Amino acid sequence: MTDTDARPAPPEPRHLLATEGMPAAEIGRILDCAETYVAQNRSRERSPPLLSGRTLVNLFYENSTRTRTSFELAGKRLGADVINMEVAASSVKKGETLIDTAMTLNAMHLDVLVVRHPESGAANLLARKVNCAVINAGDGNHEHPTQALLDSLTIRRRRGRLAGLVVAICGDILHSRVARSNIHLLNAMGARVRVVAPPTLLPADIGRLGVEVHHRMETGLADVDIVMMLRLQTERMSGQFVPSVREYFHFFGLTREKLKAAKPDALIMHPGPMNRGVEIDSEVADDIKRSVILDQVELGVAVRMACLDLLTRASLP
Numbered sequence: 001m002t003d004t005d006a007r008p009a010p011p012e013p014r015h016l017l018a019t020e021g022m023p024a025a026e027i028g029r030i031l032d033c034a035e036t037y038v039a040q041n042r043s044r045e046r047s048p049p050l051l052s053g054r055t056l057v058n059l060f061y062e063n064s065t066r067t068r069t070s071f072e073l074a075g076k077r078l079g080a081d082v083i084n085m086e087v088a089a090s091s092v093k094k095g096e097t098l099i100d101t102a103m104t105l106n107a108m109h110l111d112v113l114v115v116r117h118p119e120s121g122a123a124n125l126l127a128r129k130v131n132c133a134v135i136n137a138g139d140g141n142h143e144h145p146t147q148a149l150l151d152s153l154t155i156r157r158r159r160g161r162l163a164g165l166v167v168a169i170c171g172d173i174l175h176s177r178v179a180r181s182n183i184h185l186l187n188a189m190g191a192r193v194r195v196v197a198p199p200t201l202l203p204a205d206i207g208r209l210g211v212e213v214h215h216r217m218e219t220g221l222a223d224v225d226i227v228m229m230l231r232l233q234t235e236r237m238s239g240q241f242v243p244s245v246r247e248y249f250h251f252f253g254l255t256r257e258k259l260k261a262a263k264p265d266a267l268i269m270h271p272g273p274m275n276r277g278v279e280i281d282s283e284v285a286d287d288i289k290r291s292v293i294l295d296q297v298e299l300g301v302a303v304r305m306a307c308l309d310l311l312t313r314a315s316l317p
């Protein structure tokens with residue numbers, strides 16, 4: 001039988017690994033595609049089963065609430081079979097390496113592997129080894145591209161554009177893959193990015209990322225359109241980066257008082273999980289006029305559907 005030989009070779013799988021280097025046109029295409037899924041998700045219309053017969057595996061080596069659930073929902077809403085690998089219950093606990101685990105899954109003919117891992121570069125490494133599409137759901141402090149895409153969709157829907165807006169990303173920039181992915185994406189889309197953090201929580205290469213650096217919330221938030229708060233990512237810290245949580249909240253926690261420096265209609269964002277009373281006060285986090293934190297969660301599903309949709313069209317046989 002030569003039927004398999006006669007079939008054309010499947011196209012090279014395309015991956016979604018980072019926003020660094022992503023052209024504005026491609027970002028726009030993903031956001032436009034996501035818009036169609038926002039409406040569909042709200043009306044509970046059935047999406048065309050684009051991923052019917054496809055298998056998506058969520059391989060998460062770090063905790064997750066929003067990202068894992070929304071990839072699962074996105075895959076299911078597009079008709080895929082979705083498997084959530086329980087890393088704690090898998091052979092990873094018996095010492096199997098990341099590559100061996102991925103190659104094992106690869107041998108079962110997956111179509112999409114969504115991976116989160118504590119090491120920067122883990123998703124890129126896997127993309128070179130497996131022959132399915134790989135989506136980076138967060139690798140160490142490197143990148144979290146779908147978070148930045150959903151953040152931009154949230155901003156674009158509220159403000160109608162990204163170009164020309166001033167966005168302040170505040171807090172633990174050093175350990176944040178969300179900050180890095182947002183900086184690259186927002187710069188590509190013509191927004192102006194400021195980072196606001198104590199010097200201990202800024203990466204050494206911050207000067208090369210094309211952002212304005214501030215060490216005080218009062219100046220960093222002056223006249224900004226968007227305030228994006230970040231969690232202190234203690235799980236990635238080796239040693240003491242802030243004197244105390246109380247002092248950190250005093251200087252860098254977002255309160256109604258500090259928010260007065262921003263534009264009167266500035267939006268408040270947070271990728272979650274929030275640590276209330278550490279980087280953000282409940283009064284602003286729950287302000288229904290300014291906080292778009294739950295919009296971010298909602299739009300995360302649509303953005304992930306768009307990423308799966310576009311990857312499917314581009315690379316799956």
Ligand code: ASP
Pocket residue numbers: 138144177178230231233271272273
């Ligand atoms: N959920 C985001 C991430 O996985 C932000 C955070 O954990 O603070 O990077």
